[in-house]
């Protein structure tokens with residue numbers, strides 16, 4: 001890796017819990033993520049594992065019942081005159097973040113489009129709002145750019161649609177309006193939380209292409225949160241696998257897809273529906289996610305892990321470094337651990353994927 | 365219980381049109397002359413690009429809109445116009461919709477136990493409060509949530525957890541027909557699989573029929589008995605899952621199938637999908653009529669187009 005890469009986001013040791021009537025939910029338990037300019041990082045993991053909460057923390061918009069127990073979220077950017085700046089988002093108040101960061105330097109496409117759209121406001125106005133508030137863009141110019149953005153996200157009759165209210169659009173159109181809003185202010189960091197879940201494959205491809213184009217032109221960094229491993233395969237340079245509020249494996253895209261080491265990642269890859277097999281039932285990772293209300297000692301994945309060792313019940317595994325970019329938190333990587341192979345079926349699938357990749361001229 | 369094609373269909377949609385007038389110059393023709401039927405115990409997958417009219421069809425079926433034209437029959441009864449109060453009440457248990465946007469369809473001021481309990485309360489579906497609680501906890505467990513989630517509000521969940529609350533709300537009523545609108549799209553693969561397996565089990569047990577709306581073709585392939593392909597409000601092609609996947613006829617269907625992403629980074633980063641653009645395709649959907657390919661496989665197009673599509 002080159003030394004002069006510019007780090008734009010550095011999350012270290014983030015730990016967050018939520019107060020609920022049933023007790024404290026320890027949702028984020030020591031997360032480290034970093035991101036360099038121009039790169040694309042994907043965060044994958046089970047529903048409820050803490051992906052959205054981590055990114056909401058980076059935007060300074062945690063729910064009111066949240067407590068940050070520890071950690072820093074360092075964001076680096078440049079002022080208009082070019083002087084560099086670096087702030088810890090967790091130390092800044094909401095008002096400052098709204099004025100200087102949200103929408104302008106970090107934009108987020110939320111998972112549930114209705115939560116970020118105003119139901120009583122025409123969508124055109126909602127796209128123009130940020131440009132007018134952050135950059136005092138003249139109205140006509142903001143209008144033109146909004147129409148342009150709607151076209152770019154693949155919405156037909158863009159001019160006519162400007163006057164639609166959110167409920168007059170289809171689910172996927174609403175999702176694309178939210179993407180248009182996020183792109184409207186040319187952010188340095190774009191966080192996409194399940195940006196294409198409601199989109200069919202053709203429009204999904206179009207959106208991904210659009211984001212990639214913006215990324216090339218302006219060198220922005222992108223974080224994709226998605227469960228769609230097809231999307232991850234397409235866009236990501238690096239992947240973070242999250243389980244129960246922790247990153248359990250990270251690596252570059254090829255390391256995660258062709259050489260996964262954590263049993264949870266094995267499960268995730270095995271659960272992908274495969275167009276080539278005709279099984280009666282789909283594979284699911286056995287058991288259910290841990291209840292973060294009642295924490296227990298050891299590795300949170302142990303109860304569902306058929307490769308669990310005795311030590312897993314007592315001690316949470318540290319991150320074991322595999323290559324410069326690849327690491328995983330499983331005791332299986334300890335030199336003293338017995339040698340364990342990934343499930344046979346997954347190994348066959350990966351072998352097949354590698355063969356296909358090699359047909360594309362790759363050396364794997 | 366597998367799909368039962370020997371009885372009458374549970375749902376018959378005939379010539380459905382649904383237009384929305386935005387203003388004097390702009391009318392959205394969301395659904396154009398769509399006909400299909402669903403049999404008890406069957407899963408009918410509805411696929412098509414964003415804005416093609418999938419949710420609108422679902423919402424017309426559960427009577428959220430007055431159809432511009434066409435008829436909708438449920439269990440033999442015409443439900444496209446006015447129905448009696450008692451029929452309406454029965455319909456509200458027998459047809460359930462799982463909405464695409466869970467946040468917009470769950471009351472933010474209600475706890476999950478009351479969201480799930482509401483239908484049970486209205487239709488007196490329990491003997492005492494212990495049974496009510498037991499029903500709620502058991503459905504939560506089935507969709508992979510914990511008992512203590514019952515006392516939370518919708519905004520206190522992750523996206524996928526919230527989607528499962530919507531699924532639980534529909535399943536708890538034991539309906540005859542479930543319209544599932546993108547009901548698993550926000551879930552990770554393992555939980556998608558869990559929910560889909562659960563839906564299959566419930567179908568097995570109760571013989572419920574599903575109208576399964578989705579854009580994820582690999583999941584649709586897995587769950588559906590038959591599939592309908594929708595584009596710009598027109599139902600272009602329909603047939604059994606095998607017929608559609610093994611022998612797609614319409615160029616739009618073919619482009620959809622070729623765009624399914626593969627979870628293989630090198631392959632995916634090199635892939636070019638078949639492109640399809642209606643405006644330059646030279647096709648006119650409005651002129652199309654139904655053409656039988658084979659078995660239950662139909663394509664909507666003109667005679668001349670049909671010849672062209674099938675000469676390969």
Ligand SMILES: Nc1ncnc2c1ncn2[C@@H]1O[C@H](COP(=O)(O)OP(=O)(O)OP(=O)(O)O)[C@@H](O)[C@H]1O
Nearest residue numbers: 018027047048049050051052053063520522523524
């Ligand atoms: N305001 C809140 N109060 C209590 N618990 C919360 C709150 N917000 C989130 N949680 C819990 O924190 C955990 C992490 O949630 P998060 O939204 O980050 O999940 P996620 O990884 O994004 O999942 P999904 O893929 O389903 O969107 C979940 O168990 C969720 O129930």
Ligand SMILES: Nc1ncnc2c1ncn2[C@@H]1O[C@H](COP(=O)(O)OP(=O)(O)OP(=O)(O)O)[C@@H](O)[C@H]1O
Nearest residue numbers: 168169170171172384394414415416417418419420
């Ligand atoms: N209440 C409404 N008022 C006006 N137009 C509407 C309304 N509901 C839907 N439409 C329009 O009808 C068309 C079809 O929308 P629909 O929601 O059925 O699409 P969809 O196939 O479900 O798409 P998606 O996959 O994006 O959810 C769209 O052009 C939409 O803007």
Ligand SMILES: [Mg+2]
Nearest residue numbers: 052111522523
């Ligand atoms: Mg989320």
Ligand SMILES: [Mg+2]
Nearest residue numbers: 170171419464
């Ligand atoms: Mg829809």
